[in-house]
Amino acid sequence: MHNGTDDQDRKTDWAENRTDWAEDRTVLANERTFAGWMRTGMAAIAIAVGLRAVFGAAEPTWVPKTVASVFILAALIIFFAAWRNSGKAQRRLDTHDANEQSTATFGLLAAIFSLGALVTGAILWTL
Known part of the structure; x- marks a missing residue:
């Protein structure tokens, strides 16, 4: 036999669990969003390399280099x-319940990708 207090406690526990799981899903969505931004940044670098390759022979040479640098x-x-x-x-x-990435991991990845972008940009200007 269940009394009203037990039912209320169980409902409260379920509601708290749903809230906790929703927050975990939001943490994981934040990580997926970060990955999406990083892919978009890499696509911008790919566009820069592609533009430089396609318009590399254009004169004056600084024009395709500048356009690539914008990306x-x-x-x-x-x-x-x-x-x-x-x-x-x-x-x-x-x-x-989720295992989140640390903010330091986000920073490290962004720094590595940024360094790669800078080196790519420098190489594009030497070509």
Whole structure:
């Protein structure tokens, strides 16, 4: 036989679990969003390399290099925004059952991708 208090406690537990799971899903969605931003930044670098390859023989040579550099700059901005926004979201959330990435991991990945973008941009200017 169940009394009203037991039913209410069970319902409260279920509601708290649903809330915890929702927060875990949000943490994981934040990580997927970060990965999406990083892919978008990499696509900007790929566009820069592609533009430089297609228009490499154009005169004056600084024109295709400058256009490619715009996409390198866009990639850097994207990587910075991904790091900043994902870190802010991660700090606001608590995980319950999910294993979250640390904000330091976000920063390290954004820094590595940014370094790659800068090196790619420098190489494009030497070609």
